[in-house]
Amino acid sequence: MTPFPESDLPIAITMLLLFGAILTIAAGLVRRSFAWPVVLLTLLVVLGDAIAMLLAIVRGGPLRHTLGGWAAPIGIEYVVDALGAFVVVVIAAVSVAVTVYARAAVRAENPDQEVAFLGMMLTLLLGLTGMVLTGDLFNLYVFYEISSLAGYALLAIGDRKAPVAAFRYLILGTTGASFYLLGIGFLYVLTGSLNMADVARLLPTLHNNPALPVAIALVVAGVGLKTALFPLHGWQPDAYTYASSTTTAIIAPIMTKVSAFVLLRLLFFVFGVDLVTRLLPTGSILAWLSAAGIVVTSGMAIAQRDVKRMLAYSSVAQVGYVGLGIGLANPWALTGAVLHILNHATMKCCLFLVAGSVALHARRRTVAEYAGLGRMMPWTFASFTLAAVAMVGLPPTNGFFSKWYLLLGTIRSGSWPLVAVVGASSLLTAVYFFRLLESIYTAPATAKPEAPAGDPEAAMLVPTIALGVAVLVLGLCNSWFVTQVLQPALPAAVRLPGS
Amino acid sequence: MDITALVTGRWPYLFTIVLLLIGLYGMLVKQNLMKKVFGLNIFQGAIILFFIVHAYKHGATVPVLDDISGTDPARYVNPIPHGLMLTAIVVSVATTGVALALLIRIYRTFGTIDEKDLLVRLRDEDPQR
Amino acid sequence: MLLAAGAGLPLYGDPTAPASLHVSDDYVRGSMVDAHTPNIVTTMIADYRGFDTLGETMVVFSAGLACMLLLRTPERGRIPTLGRPKGNVITDIVTRAMIPVIQLFALYVVFHGHYSPGGGFQGGALIATTILLARMVLGFEHSQALFPTALGTPLGLAGVAIYAGVGFVALLFGGNALDYSYLPLGLPKDMLRNWGILFVEIGVAFGVMGTLVSIFDDLLTGGRRA
DSSP: OOOOOOOOOOOOOHHHHHHHHHHHHHHHHHHGHHHHHHHHHHHHHHHHHHHHHHHHHHOOOOEEEEGGGTTTTTOOOOEEEHHHHHHHHHHHHHHHHHHHHHHHHHHHGGGGGGHHHHHHHHHHHHHHHHHHHHBBHHHHHHHHHHHHHHHHHHHTTSSTHHHHHHHHHHHHHHHHHHHHHHHHHHHHHHHHHOBBBHEEEEHHTTTOHHHHHHHHHHHHHHHHHTOOOSSOTTTTTHHHHHHHHHHHHHHHHHHHHHHHHHHIIIIIIIIIIIHHHHHHHHHHHHHHHHHHHHHHHHHHHHHBBBBHHHHHHHHHHHHHHHHHHHHHHHHHHHHHHHHHHHHHHHHHHHHHHHHHHHIIIOOOOOOOTTHHHHSSSSSOOOHHHHHHHOOOOOTHHHHHHHHHHHHHHHHHTTHHHHHHHHHHHHHHHHHHHHHHHHHHHSSOOOOOTTSEEEEEEHHHHHHHHHHHHHHHHHHTTTIIIIIIIIIIHSOGGOOOOOO | OOHHHHHHHHHHHHHHHHHHHHHHHHHHHHBBBBHHHHHHHHHHHHHHHHHTTTTTOOOBBBSSSTTTTOOOOOOOOOOOHHHOOOOOOHHHHHHHHHHHHHHHHHHHHHHHHHHHHHHHHHHHOOOOO | OOHHHHSSSSOOOOSSGGGSHHHOOOOOOOOHHHSSSSSSSIIIIIIITHHHHHHHHHHHHHHHHHHHHOOSOOOOOOOOGSSSOOOOOOHHHHHHHHHHHHHHHHHHHHGGTTTTOHHHHHHHHHHHHHHHHHHHHTTTTTTTTSGGGGGHHHHHHHHHHHHHHHHHHHHHHOOOOOSSSSSTTOHHHHHHHHHHHHHHHHHHHHHHHHHHHHHHHHHHHHTBBB
């Protein structure tokens, strides 16, 4: 056996997740309780791999792995830059947290399906990490569908109404994937290649071709649907609300962010900043739609009585920030958008874990029912408070910094309505969170005889607290991330001055 | 937009568009969930057709190397779209399988797979919406 | 919108369209040289773009897993009409006679995929069809002897594992993943790729066969064990 070159790290992640999923099912078929340890072990190794990969890239530049030994564009290659590695680390870290939580949660909610559920979770992660790591357009489609299929199945387990929401998502999601496929079909027919870098090289010669804007529109629509960009977000609120707590905790923070990252990659690295802004006002459309989405969905979040549904609408609004940042395409906005990917993942995961713990442990679901829980479940809600404060965007939590960059980005773009949107949205977010927090801490608790007082068990509590702490820590360390990881990864045209 | 050039030189593409629209119609307009699944299949079929149509070359044969044509690429139909569509078809089948499993589950829980009836029953259960 | 795009697309049947040049040419020219395989599509999907096919196998596996997740319950139930023996002598005998023939053909399709249209997916689907035929005509219970339901999922898993395993072996022996020329078989490079393609196609056939039967059984029985 020869020693591991660093370029093997990316494919190792995919292999680990694949064999992990196979072993989980195999172990689970032997005995149900064997499944969970396999999952945890796999994800811990993946996390280690991801961190090693990130460090290697920060040191030495992007990693390439050509599969089958065939150099692109003949073969498929994995191309990972600092940004991609960063997203993979986020995915891995959040999944470890959710896995710890899942042990108790899955046993409480869906014990009969534990093995298949856990296997499906690894498959989801397989698909999502693949989407981030690949450098080939069609390979992206394959991984997109893997993660989608896993998503449909996972989202259908939960409430009685979950299969309906999952079905709706299936129809919409597959349509989106098909749009994407058609879009890359156009690109292929025009360029003859499926490799991202290759297509990027060949596109500038084609910019008079009327098929090109259509291709871009199709691709953006396809990926946008999975990102739940307004107005393609219709599937999300129902899906998140009815799914089981573990599912929402793993999908909400990660799936839409990965799609947002893919959108960013496609727009800036394949199509090119130039093409995106000149040929089709993609940037502006994206920015304005996102802004509208932020306002509308934040408003809807305020109107919700079910906490999970409120968080679901909030998620759509948050992804809107990322969309806005990408659409504006200036250095500050992009930095804010990418930072928000990390930040929102940690914040939302924490919030959904809390919602799940409360639903399972204390059996409460609506804002009214959350009254007084702050004293009954102190640690849980301490984390919730941290995450909520971060969502609103107060320093020194991480949420503040990503919003700050976005705000700077909107100011730079000179569009005052957009500046107002970013500012107003923080206000709207404050409304629905502070209202909840007030109820949690000041109102008297309603006793529920079947629900014990106190925080839930350690398996569910520890990840919640860990994420709450992370929210604070990431806020304090944010400048390291921005200068060491983010800036080198963005194309030179869109870096902050002085980096 | 030169309609004649579109029709004479690229007529299979128009068929693709027609199929695409039929599929979309099925998915959006039809109330029965099963029919939506059919619509989805037709839609995906249209896209597969798109790829295959663009693989064709006049006078070319199946992409299996033989002694007559040697290795001249112009004598063989473009193999890439065919290979890609193998994958796309499998994905389509897998998605249909999952869709059907979901429909079975919905039917078991609610007793109907018609969208109108379903919405009524959902609303009855969820007073907060 | 799509009509407008049509103007930019190449003409139907044009052999000089960009799609047909560039990478495609390399595949046509390289198929025999690199992998000793005349069927260009097979070389393409199992070697040049073998990773996509691995992904596809993963998709099939996820679908099987999804049906397992969604449908299986510990409840018990009856077998629906579709799975009951039809009892008609003619269909019975014809089916019994045809199944081995189809299976033989399926094996031919898998192994001859290098030389004629065919390969793992097609062959695997064909074998699955024979099992489905048996389930429908001969009855769910009787056809268990041909292929027990419990075998479906493990076989599917094994298929994916074989495919990924081949890729992994290549990685272990110094090459990049799925680079068959690094397989430790002691053959010249093009024959190594030839055999690599075969192993991978077998993996695919198992995967597809196991998963399709597993999905069918889950849909038929509604996940309930009889």
